[in-house]
Amino acid sequence: MARTLLRWSAFSASLYFLAFAPVAAPASPQAGPAAPAVGGQKYAVIIGINRYEDDAIGDLRFAVADARAVHRTLTDLPGGFAPENVRLLTDDTGDPALLPTRNNVLAVTDSWLRLAEPRDTVLIYFSGHGFDGRSGSYLAVQDSIKSQAEMTGVALSWLKEQLDTCRARRKILIVDACHSGSSTARSGDARMGPMMARELAGIARDLQVTARVSEVGYGMSVLTACGKDEQSFEWPAKRQGVFTYFLVEGLRGAADSDRDGIVDSTEASEYTYRQVRRWAAEARRVQTPMREERVFGTIPLVGVPAPGTGSLALMADAAAEIYVDGEKRGTPPLVLRGITTGPHTVLFRGIGSTAPAERTVQVEVKPGATTPVSVRFRD
Numbered sequence: 262m263a264r265t266l267l268r269w270s271a272f273s274a275s276l277y278f279l280a281f282a283p284v285a286a287p288a289s290p291q292a293g294p295a296a297p298a299v300g301g302q303k304y305a306v307i308i309g310i311n312r313y314e315d316d317a318i319g320d321l322r323f324a325v326a327d328a329r330a331v332h333r334t335l336t337d338l339p340g341g342f343a344p345e346n347v348r349l350l351t352d353d354t355g356d357p358a359l360l361p362t363r364n365n366v367l368a369v370t371d372s373w374l375r376l377a378e379p380r381d382t383v384l385i386y387f388s389g390h391g392f393d394g395r396s397g398s399y400l401a402v403q404d405s406i407k408s409q410a411e412m413t414g415v416a417l418s419w420l421k422e423q424l425d426t427c428r429a430r431r432k433i434l435i436v437d438a439c440h441s442g443s444s445t446a447r448s449g450d451a452r453m454g455p456m457m458a459r460e461l462a463g464i465a466r467d468l469q470v471t472a473r474v475s476e477v478g479y480g481m482s483v484l485t486a487c488g489k490d491e492q493s494f495e496w497p498a499k500r501q502g503v504f505t506y507f508l509v510e511g512l513r514g515a516a517d518s519d520r521d522g523i524v525d526s527t528e529a530s531e532y533t534y535r536q537v538r539r540w541a542a543e544a545r546r547v548q549t550p551m552r553e554e555r556v557f558g559t560i561p562l563v564g565v566p567a568p569g570t571g572s573l574a575l576m577a578d579a580a581a582e583i584y585v586d587g588e589k590r591g592t593p594p595l596v597l598r599g600i601t602t603g604p605h606t607v608l609f610r611g612i613g614s615t616a617p618a619e620r621t622v623q624v625e626v627k628p629g630a631t632t633p634v635s636v637r638f639r640d
Contacts, residue, residue, distance in 0.1 A: 301380030301429075303342040306373050307332045309351045310361050310389035310403055317407040323495050324388040325351045327437060327505035331386050334512050337572065337631055339598055340523065340564030342384070348373055352403050361389075362404045366415055370423060377429035382560060384433040385420070388505060391438035400438065430479040431560045433526050437486040437504050439493050478558030482526040484508075484533065488549045494541075504550060507536035513629065514565040525559040566599075571626040573597040577609050579638040581620075584608040602628045609636050 309328025311321045332349045335342040348369050350361040358365060370385065377383050390401035392410065399405070399414025406413045424432050486493035486504035494503045501509075508529065510516075516524050516532035530552040541548040575583055577593040584590065585607055590597055593609070609620040620636040 301378060301382065301431075302346055302376075303382040303384070304373055304377055304429075305332075305335055305342050305347045305384040305386065306370050307335075307347065307349045307386045308361050308366060308389065308402075309349075309387075310401070312352045312403070313390070313401065314404050315406045318390055318401050318405060321389065321495070322497075323501050324437070325353055326500055327388040327502050328386065330501065330505060330509045331388075331435075333631075334509050335384070335563065338513070338563040338566065340561065344596075361402050363402045363413055363415060366400075366402050367419075370420070374423050374427040374429075377427055379428050379430050381429040382431035382433070382562075383424075383427055383429045384435070384562075385424075386435045386437075388437040388502065391436065400436070424481065432481045433560065433562075434481075434483045435508070436484070437493055437502055439487055439491070478525070478556060478560045480554070480556035480558075480560070482530060482554045482556055482560065483552065484530045485551045486537075486548070488551050491548055494544075494546055494548055503540055503548065504533065504537055507540070508533045510536070512563055517565050522565045523561050524563050524565060525561050527554065527556060527559060529562060530554065566629050569602050569628055570599050571602055571628055572631040573600055573605075573607070573624065573626065574631050574633045575607065575609075576633070576635040577620075577638060578636075580612040581609040581636075581638070582612060584610065596631075600626045602626050607634055609638075611638055 307328050309325040311323075311325045313320060328349065328351055332347060336344045336347055348359070350359050350365060350369060352361055354360060359369075374383055387400055392399060392401060392407065392414075394410035394414065396411060398417045399410045400417070400420075401407070401410075401414055404413065420434070424434065486502065495501075496503045496506055499506050511529045511532035512524050514524070516528040518528050518532070530550075534550045534552060537548055537550050540546075573585070573596070575593050575595045575597065581593060582589060582591075583593060583595060585597065585600070586605055587608075592612075603626060605624050605626060607622045607624055609622070611618060611620075620638065622634055622636060624632055624634055626632050
C-alpha cells in the first residue's frame with residue numbers, strides 16, 4: 262500500500278577488523294529473517310566527528326562512538342549492509358583517506374552514490390556539528406572553519422543535489438547534529454537554526470518519485486536528531502548521543518512493530534522519535550526528532566536476529582579452512598551469522614604443504630553479539 266508524505270510538526274573500533282570479510286549464510290533456520298530482497302545492493306556513508314580543528318567549533322564526546330555503533334549495526338545484522346558497501350569516516354582513524362575532512366567527505370559521498378543503480382538503497386549518516394551560514398546550511402566536518410562555512414563546510418544544498426541525482430530509488434539521510442555536548446558551545450550556538458531545519462525538510466519533500474507497483478518500496482526518508490531551536494543531547498551514562506542510542510536500539514529489533522522480523526526506515530524513524538521524546542520528558546529536556554518522508558511502501562533496512570543466536574567473526578594470518586563444531590564453513594576472513602548461543606569449537610585447518618596442521622579455539626557465542634576469533638599460524 263502506498264505511503265504518502267508524512268511529516269511531524271516539529272522539525273526537528275570497536276573491534277570490527279573484518280571490514281571486507283565475506284558473509285556466510287547461517288547453518289540453520291534459527292537465524293532471523295533477512296530483510297526482503299529488493300533486487301539491489303545497499304550502500305552507506307557513515308560520518309562521525311569528535312575533534313574539530315577550528316577552536317570556534319566545540320569538540321564532542323560521543324559522535325565517533327555513535328557513527329561506529331551505526332556502522333556495526335548495519336553491517337552486523339542479517340539482511341543489512343555488506344561491509345564492503347559501507348564507508349566509515351571518523352577523526353580517530355589511521356587511514357588519511359577516511360578522515361572526515363571536507364575533501365574526503367565530498368569525494369567519498371560522490372563516488373559512493375555514483376555506484377548505486379536504480380534498484381539499490383543508499384544511506385548517509387552524519388554525527389557532528391551543523392550550522393547556518395549566510396547563504397545556506399552546512400555540516401561541519403573536521404577541517405571546517407566556522408567563519409568560512411561556505412568554503413569549508415559541506416553544504417546541505419550540495420548533499421540534496423547528490424541525493425536527487427543518485428539513481429538509487431531508496432534513499433535515507435540521518436543527521437545527528439546540533440549537539441549539546443560541545444565543549445565551547447555558547448547559548449544558542451548548538452541549536453538547530455531555522456535555515457538548516459528548512460533545508461533538511463526540503464530534501465525529502467522536494468524529491469520527485471514515480472509509483473512502480475512492482476517494487477517493494479522506494480522514496481526518500483530524512484531523520485534528524487532534533488527540531489528547530491533545539492539541541493541533540495549527549496548521554497554520558499551510555500557514552501552515546503540520545504538520538505543515535507535509540508536509533509541503534511530500534512534497528513536491533515525494538516522498532517520491529519509488526520513483528521515480521523524486519524526493521525524498515527519508517528519503523529526505525531517512528532521508534533526513535535517516540536523514545537527520544539520519552540527520554541526528553543523524563544529528563545525535563547526538549548528534543549523532538551524530525552522525520553520528513555516521502556516513501557511508497559517500505560524500505561527494508563535490516564533483519565532482526567532470532568532470539569538465542571549470535572555471530573562469529575573469524576580471521577587468520579594464513580590460508581585455512583574453517584570448521585565450526587565439525588562442519589566446514591569456509592575460509593577466513595569470514596563472518597558467520599545465526600550461530601546458536603553457547604559454547605562452540607572452531608577449527609582452523611591450514612591449507613598448503615608448509616602450513617601447520619590446525620588451530621582449535623573454544624568460543625562462547627552470546628545472543629545478538631558478534632564474537633571475534635583470530636588465530637596466528639606464523640610466529
